[in-house]
Amino acid sequence: MERLDxxxxxxxxxxxxxxxxxIKEGRVELAGEVITDVGFKISLQSIKQISVDGYEVEIHNSLIFMLxxxxxxxxxxxxxxxxxxxxxxPRKWQNKGLVAIGRLDKDTEGLLLLTNDGQLSHRxxxxxWGIEKEYHLITQGRPFDQQDIERFAQGFKTLDGTEFKPAKLKLVDGFEACLTVREGQxxxxxxxxxxxxxxxxYLRRIRIANLQLDPDLAPGEIRMLTEDERVELYSACQLED
Structure with missing residues (x-):
């Protein structure tokens, strides 16, 4: 038995x-019955019968958020x-052991995942593991062309010896593109x-694995992943939720 709270x-x-x-406000139910006792305990078998504000509670060992x-x-x-x-x-999600999966520079926008699942973060x-990350970028200088698409697809080494693995460059126009990489240098x-x-x-991350940045999520907003998103993300990382 474990405490409901x-x-x-x-x-x-x-x-x-x-x-x-x-719980005190009567917003939590167990099998359709309102629970108002903050010390109420339930069995593990009953967990799937919990609902909050009429919605079934999704119980997981880990938390994953999209920011x-x-x-x-x-x-x-x-x-x-x-x-x-x-x-x-939000304060209610602080002190949950969350860490960012990778990082985005101060001037970079877009999809950032936070979790308390260390194995998922590592994958x-x-x-x-070659998990794809896709970015939307706007540049200045020399415009992109077909040769750039081919060069990025092959991977290349810079003059200082840094080696970049093959990446997928998709042009929007000469100075705007989407770039998909499988490493995180x-x-x-x-x-x-x-x-x-x-x-x-300008740089914005728009996708990690098969998880797209929610177009309805405004800059600065955060939400939990849906059940379907969790399943797809764990599957892409060859892990079980």
């Missing part, structure tokens, strides 16, 4: 204090000099662009 808190419904308020990171925030949970993504995480970040997209004669003026 503890189960809901672990599932991302808030702090223990906030979850107790949910639409705006420019101006660094990918860190604490810093004395800069705004951090921690400021964008997505490790070049060994430091400032990789910007360095690949610079090595081919151009400077990145």
């Amino acid at each position: 503890k189960i809901l808190a672990k599932s991302g419904y808030g702090t223990r204090k906030e979850v107790k308020h949910l 639409n990171k705006p420019a101006g925030f660094i990918t860190a949970l604490s810093d004395t000099r800069h705004d951090t993504i921690a400021e964008l995480i 997505i970040c490790s070049p060994k 430091y400032h990789q997209v910007k360095r690949m662009a610079k090595a081919t004669g151009r400077e990145v003026k």
Whole structure:
């Protein structure tokens, strides 16, 4: 038997204090019966019968969130000099052991995943597993052309000896493109662009594996992944949820 408030808190419904308020307000049900006892305990077999505000509770061992990171925030949970993504995480989801999966530069926008699943984070970040990350970029300098598509597809080595593995470049126009990479080197997209004669003026991550940035998620907003998104992401990483 386990306390209901503890189960809901672990599932991302808030702090223990906030979850107790949910229960007291009569917003939590078990098999259709309203539960108002904050000390109520349930068996593991009954967990799938819990609902909050009429919606079935999805119980997982891990938490995964999608953040639409705006420019101006660094990918860190604490810093004395800069705004951090921690400021964008609602209080009810703080202190859950969340870490960012990879990082986005301060001036880079878009899809950033946060989780307390270390194995999932490692799979997505490790070049060994080749998980795709897609970026939308706008550049200045030399315009992109067919030769760039071929060069990126083959991979290349820069003058300083840095080697970039094959990547997929899809042109929007001469100065705008989408680039898909399977590794996560430091400032990789910007360095690949610079090595081919151009400077990145705007950069936004739009996809990780088969998970697209939610177009309805405004910059600075965060939400939990849906059940379908979780299944697809774990499957892409060859892991079980």
